[in-house]
Amino acid sequence: MPADFSPWRLSVAPMMDWTDRHCRVFHRLLTRRTLLYTEMVTTGALIHGDQPRHLDFDAVEHPVALQLGGSEPADLAACARLAERWGYDEVNLNCGCPSPRVQRGAFGACLMGEAALVADCVKAMRDATALPVTVKHRIGIDRIESYDFVRDFVATVAEAGCSVFIVHARNAWLDGLSPKDNREIPPLRYEIVHRLKREFPQLTIAINGGIKDEATIAEQLAHVDGVMVGRHAYHEPWSMADWDERFFGEAPNGLTREAVEDAWIAHLEALWARGTPWAVAMRHALGLWNGTPGARRWRQVWSDHKLKGLPPRQVQALATSARLGSVTA
Numbered sequence: 001m002p003a004d005f006s007p008w009r010l011s012v013a014p015m016m017d018w019t020d021r022h023c024r025v026f027h028r029l030l031t032r033r034t035l036l037y038t039e040m041v042t043t044g045a046l047i048h049g050d051q052p053r054h055l056d057f058d059a060v061e062h063p064v065a066l067q068l069g070g071s072e073p074a075d076l077a078a079c080a081r082l083a084e085r086w087g088y089d090e091v092n093l094n095c096g097c098p099s100p101r102v103q104r105g106a107f108g109a110c111l112m113g114e115a116a117l118v119a120d121c122v123k124a125m126r127d128a129t130a131l132p133v134t135v136k137h138r139i140g141i142d143r144i145e146s147y148d149f150v151r152d153f154v155a156t157v158a159e160a161g162c163s164v165f166i167v168h169a170r171n172a173w174l175d176g177l178s179p180k181d182n183r184e185i186p187p188l189r190y191e192i193v194h195r196l197k198r199e200f201p202q203l204t205i206a207i208n209g210g211i212k213d214e215a216t217i218a219e220q221l222a223h224v225d226g227v228m229v230g231r232h233a234y235h236e237p238w239s240m241a242d243w244d245e246r247f248f249g250e251a252p253n254g255l256t257r258e259a260v261e262d263a264w265i266a267h268l269e270a271l272w273a274r275g276t277p278w279a280v281a282m283r284h285a286l287g288l289w290n291g292t293p294g295a296r297r298w299r300q301v302w303s304d305h306k307l308k309g310l311p312p313r314q315v316q317a318l319a320t321s322a323r324l325g326s327v328t329a
């Protein structure tokens with residue numbers, strides 16, 4: 001029997017252009033228990049765009065949460081319904097991305113300045129679906145440094161029925177910093193998130209931002225209900241191989257990089273058989289051998305444009321030879 005852990009104990013962050021369905025299949029080969037988030041999908045893209053393209057996913061990805069970007073309660077409700085219809089396990093509202101303004105108002109981190117609107121959004125989504133509705137946000141916007149700001153935001157949104165908050169522990173500076181700089185420059189303040197958990201013990205509070213090793217994950221789990229990891233998980237995927245054992249008390253999974261690579265190539269072959277170039281998926285797995293001899297050569301072979309027309313097993317053979325040093329790549 002799996003122990004009774006919070007579904008939010010460990011998750012991989014939503015990351016645009018990165019955590020697409022292929023990336024999530026890859027991550028699932030490394031950890032069965034970690035919750036995976038989609039990239040943010042805007043309500044406009046879902047309502048007016050190609051829904052299967054945005055929403056289809058592979059059954060192996062469960063548990064998987066759909067992250068939405070939007071600020072119109074009715075639109076978000078419609079999209080929450082779609083999330084349920086497609087079989088997602090959760091729907092998450094992005095209140096943390098420093099995105100530019102969009103046609104019908106603002107979304108992302110700007111929403112932190114409009115807690116009542118976020119509450120309306122959450123209410124509408126909760127009325128539309130039985131799925132858990134969660135919110136990902138920052139600790140503040142621009143130069144607002146006070147704890148009260150984020151506390152009031154959480155209190156208002158919790159009143160509308162949201163009980164799970166994933167908190168990126170830095171402000172979003174909406175006045176000129178690029179999204180990338182907004183993930184680096186505003187200082188991390190973990191203690192603010194710990195304080196939220198202390199003041200709202202009944203809520204599920206997960207922390208995010210700058211968590212780069214397993215010791216820090218363990219340390220954070222002493223203060224909050226969950227840890228969301230973004231860039232570290234993406235760039236050092238093998239680090240996730242012992243998460244199930246370490247953080248969910250599972251028996252050792254006996255995974256090897258070779259076995260993960262082999263299962264991953266099977267995914268690439270399935271894509272290839274359907275006429276989809278394997279490179280669209282493989283870019284997410286280039287870090288698999290990081291930290292081992294030959295990792296760079298292995299990555300170089302998989303990134304070589306001249307090889308993109310070959311079947312994946314052939315490229316794998318070349319990459320493995322390069323990695324093991326029998327061929328100079």
Ligand SMILES: Cc1cc2nc3c(=O)[nH]c(=O)nc-3n(C[C@H](O)[C@H](O)[C@H](O)COP(=O)(O)O)c2cc1C
Pocket residue numbers: 013014015016017018039040067094096097136168183208209210211228229230231232
């Ligand atoms: C390439 C990239 C794309 C991102 N896209 C999203 C997104 O779509 N939605 C979101 O809420 N956060 C997004 N983020 C922010 C991450 O979810 C996370 O909050 C941030 O990277 C901090 O966590 P980390 O230090 O563990 O990476 C993105 C981050 C990166 C690096």
